[in-house]
Amino acid sequence: MQEMRLPDDFFFGAAMSGPQTEGAWAQGGKLENLWDTWSNESLDDFHNRVGSYGGNDFTRRHDEDFALLKDMGLDSVRTSIQWSRLLDRDGAVNPEGEAYYHRLFASAHAAGLEVFVNLYHFDMPTYLFRRGGWASRDVVEAYADYAAKAFRAFGKEISCWFTFNEPIVEPEMRYTVGEWYPFAKDFSLARAIQYNICIAHSLAVREFRIARSEGVFADGARIGLINCFTPPYTREDPSAEDLEAVRMTDGIANRWWLDLVTKGELPQDVLETLASRGVRLPIRPGDEQILRQGTVDWLGCNYYHPERVQAPAADTDANGDPIFADPYVWPDAVMNESRGWEVFPQGIYDFGMMLHRDYPELEFFVSENGMGIEREEQFKDASGQVQDGYRIDFIRDHLLWVAKAIADGAKCRGYHYWAVIDNWSWKNAFKNRYGLVEVDLSDGYSRRPKKSASWMRQVATTHVVPNKEEN
Numbered sequence: 001m002q003e004m005r006l007p008d009d010f011f012f013g014a015a016m017s018g019p020q021t022e023g024a025w026a027q028g029g030k031l032e033n034l035w036d037t038w039s040n041e042s043l044d045d046f047h048n049r050v051g052s053y054g055g056n057d058f059t060r061r062h063d064e065d066f067a068l069l070k071d072m073g074l075d076s077v078r079t080s081i082q083w084s085r086l087l088d089r090d091g092a093v094n095p096e097g098e099a100y101y102h103r104l105f106a107s108a109h110a111a112g113l114e115v116f117v118n119l120y121h122f123d124m125p126t127y128l129f130r131r132g133g134w135a136s137r138d139v140v141e142a143y144a145d146y147a148a149k150a151f152r153a154f155g156k157e158i159s160c161w162f163t164f165n166e167p168i169v170e171p172e173m174r175y176t177v178g179e180w181y182p183f184a185k186d187f188s189l190a191r192a193i194q195y196n197i198c199i200a201h202s203l204a205v206r207e208f209r210i211a212r213s214e215g216v217f218a219d220g221a222r223i224g225l226i227n228c229f230t231p232p233y234t235r236e237d238p239s240a241e242d243l244e245a246v247r248m249t250d251g252i253a254n255r256w257w258l259d260l261v262t263k264g265e266l267p268q269d270v271l272e273t274l275a276s277r278g279v280r281l282p283i284r285p286g287d288e289q290i291l292r293q294g295t296v297d298w299l300g301c302n303y304y305h306p307e308r309v310q311a312p313a314a315d316t317d318a319n320g321d322p323i324f325a326d327p328y329v330w331p332d333a334v335m336n337e338s339r340g341w342e343v344f345p346q347g348i349y350d351f352g353m354m355l356h357r358d359y360p361e362l363e364f365f366v367s368e369n370g371m372g373i374e375r376e377e378q379f380k381d382a383s384g385q386v387q388d389g390y391r392i393d394f395i396r397d398h399l400l401w402v403a404k405a406i407a408d409g410a411k412c413r414g415y416h417y418w419a420v421i422d423n424w425s426w427k428n429a430f431k432n433r434y435g436l437v438e439v440d441l442s443d444g445y446s447r448r449p450k451k452s453a454s455w456m457r458q459v460a461t462t463h464v465v466p467n468k469e470e471n
């Protein structure tokens with residue numbers, strides 16, 4: 001693809017999350033979240049036995065980090081408030097937690113960065129998990145109360161709010177494939193959790209609107225949802241069963257959230273199929289009215305890799321729960337072997353075009369996109385700088401498809417790279433590095449820009465995405 005130009009008002013920024021950066025896990029009155037509890041109970045589960053405790057030392061280094069982002073030409077940063085830091089066990093605001101976030105946001109603003117705040121990034125406080133977590137309506141309501149308190153504490157400082165990051169991931173990772181604590185493999189429970197998260201999201205949006213009507217925010221405040229989206233692909237010559245696998249994958253992973261945030265309802269065909277296969281959702285009288293409140297001002301789309309599916313080999317799993325799709329391995333797939341994820345930049349265009357067609361009013365931005373590479377020190381030059389040309393290729397190819405989507409009518413307003421500064425990646429800890437800035441664990445978490453940092457400065461300040469030869 002030839003060089004392309006992004007609109008002048010297109011924004012560039014950095015995505016990160018509280019639990020993956022802050023560290024200081026037991027300071028300032030912070031309570032344990034599930035990552036801390038899992039780290040305490042079974043540190044061997046984490047790469048090189050690096051648990052949640054230190055993050056990437058952001059709490060001590062945020063001034064330096066914001067200066068690095070600004071120097072790269074970025075204009076915004078998204079992070080998350082940790083529920084377990086902002087509120088105490090009784091649901092009251094923890095003054096030290098509140099003071100920390102005021103300092104953090106002031107530091108970003110002083111550097112000239114707009115701050116986007118997300119309220120939940122896979123970080124359930126453990127005491128609430130022990131009360132039932134997302135399976136419990138009391139916890140769902142506690143989340144709405146937490147959101148209301150966050151809006152009121154920071155409403156004058158923050159205009160861009162998000163209720164959840166990737167609400168599909170906890171149902172998958174904690175309750176379907178069982179890779180994350182509490183390691184459940186229960187499709188029905190996962191869908192019940194997914195449903196309750198929608199109620200939590202909608203209640204939080206309602207709180208946002210109440211706060212907005214009471215003048216809690218500065219003018220222009222917006223609420224959104226961030227999820228990972230990709231149109232599901234299947235084999236080139238699909239059977240009716242393959243297409244059915246696409247319908248249900250798309251229904252659960254995409255349309256479920258897109259219908260919620262644009263229409264305030266969940267897709268009827270998906271609900272009917274789930275019911276016909278014995279999956280019961282914890283629907284209560286009055287829920288329809290709650291979901292109606294869940295429409296948002298805009299959407300964040302995290303995009304790393306496409307989803308490819310085919311008809312399942314078996315209809316049900318060991319619990320008797322339905323299986324709707326099996327993975328399909330595309331023979332032409334280009335892989336990022338470090339992460340085991342396919343690299344398919346066109347997916348971001350296809351998603352943008354799908355929104356343009358099916359949800360034409362919905363504005364969005366690319367809220368995460370990035371490439372995690374293992375043993376990145378092997379790519380250091382004689383001066384010790386990581387020469388990450390592969391990452392430049394990755395970002396450029398995605399941005400070219402973003403530019404094409406915009407040219408073809410998609411309402412894509414900006415791009416946030418994950419994670420501009422290397423951070424802690426859940427179970428993989430620091431195995432795969434995503435950053436445009438290296439974090440050196442052997443040197444007290446010191447920061448050093450990689451080659452891609454100056455490439456990003458060039459693109460973010462000119463809005464011109466070069467073609468490959470111009471890198």
Ligand code: BG6
Nearest residue numbers: 017165166368372418425426432
């Ligand atoms: C997204 C998440 O799914 O992908 C981030 O919002 C995560 O929290 C990122 O870190 C990259 O995935 P991973 O598992 O390699 O860290």
